[in-house]
Amino acid sequence: MNLHYVVKELYYQRRRTIISVVGLSIGIALFLILNALSLAYREAARAPLKEIGADITVQRPGNVPQELTGAVFPCSAVTIRQEEITKIEKIPGIVGIGKAVLVWVFDPHRAWIVLGIERENPIGPAILRAFVTEGRFLEDGKSEALIEAGYAQQFGIKVGSNISVAGRSFPVVGLVDASRAPKIAVANLYLPLKDAQIIAISSKPLQSVSPFAPGDVNLLFIKADQQQITAAAAAMKSILGEKVAIATPESFLKLLGSLFALSDKFTLAASLIAMLIAILIAFKTMAGNISERAREIGVMKAVGWTQHNVTMQLLTESVIQCFAAGILGILIAVIVAFGLSFMTVNIPIPWEMSPNPHFLPGGGEQLYKTLQLPVHIPVTLAAFSLLLSVLIGGLTGALLGRHISKIKPSEVLRHE
């Protein structure tokens, strides 16, 4: 193999070289972009759960409250018993559990959406700590309240004032900006978990629909091993019953509805088709080039090039072209991915994951988590595609080279 000869050949036949390099690079770029889009949708689908520090949320749907007075559970989130939580903790792949109690409280002059949270648990709504705009976050062992900033403004509630909820009084210690906060488990009043549990336990209307004992909750935020999320979700269904509502990145992906999000098979098929077309273009161009060089190859063999020498020469030409195509394909993909990363995606949040009573202002509105599509080309994918292009080059060059190098010099030089 003579590199100098390879470079001169590729330069001299630059039109063909450009066609095969560009053809293959487009295929490589499409392969990368389709896979990057698929990964981006998967990443986006993880966002609503990720921002609350979880991979899975669990709620158990139940009966509708008979009357909307006092504290009641939304029908989308009724009691999950303590013994059931103990069983869930033992499921393989479960890393940690965050607990919460979501209660609607209908007082005579005001309706509250109350969320009882674990103050120190990083899994779940305690992440709200970062969204306190005024005052402070809840302190350990104190019965105090945080109010959603918009709600506080609407009803003139200030930090330092006291509020009465379900017959209990709480000092307001801080305001939370829910517009910036996670979209899951949104409330307008945040209390320590223990206080929310007390409200639930002492509510007769709530107990009549869904018996609730100390230690029970009605929302679970679960951190799990990424590879075991589906299996863990299935195991939870066997504990909590088939009707349980389990949200996972996969279920958000289905809500997105994009072709890229819906099916790995679609992405795989589309990227393989793109790659196949590109390979065919490159193969046809290289085959055309090589068959035109039959006489040249005859001369090479006449002056002492062996079949192996000729094959290696053509293989090197092919590998260099395909390597260049791989690099160009990656560059194109990176540029396109940069452009696509400005695209926004709206992920619908199911009502039951952030239930507001329908009769309250905004209660029936669809909530969305809006984010920029996190499109990027992973280094491993880029390296794989570069390796793939070199392999394509090697295979194409070896196949074409072996075929043409069998030519007998006398066959092409006879007809002068």
Add this chain to the structure above:
Amino acid sequence: MNNVDILMGANLSKKYGSLEVVKDVSLSVKEGEFVSLVGKSGCGKTTLLSLLSGLEKPTKGQVTLNGKEIIGASEEELALFRRTHVGFIFQSFNLIPTLSAWENVALPLFPIKMASDQRHKRAIELLEQMEMGHRIEHLPAALSGGEKQRVAIARALANHPKIVFADEPTGNLDSATGDAIMVILSELHRKQGMTMLMVTHEPELAKTADRVIRMQDGEVLA
């Protein structure tokens, strides 16, 4: 010229289907001898040259080149044998269009493990010998017919061959240029003792050689 036979063909025949192009030909060439094979177009002289040089295998017969029986050799062995023992000059030059003059001369040396500056030096040396020192970087497309053939002759000599096979070396050239090429070939033979077997259809050119072998209808005439 000495008395050692460097090339021997014995009872060579070549058939393409039912057509016998070379018919039971036997001939030999001595080391340092300049032999021309002359005959009308289609009489089988180019085929005979291909058989004798190992480019093609005969239907029947034996070829011994530089003491080696080449008929039973594989394609790869023949290629290696040509690389070290044989030089070719073709009627239509057969230069590689993408390579410059010096690179074309170095073409037989590319598969050989040697320093690239040595390869370059050898090619330049040969081109200067062919009075082509001023055209070393030119592509074949920028060369005249005579210049192309000079490059082709230099290429044939690149690997220090034992014998050079020339197939109608002046066939694509005007008479003046053809004469100049014949002078170069004659001098190669005369001054360097190069063994040459030249195919031509022009009896006048054939006379330049030490010995003339005539062919007609695939047979060597007595």
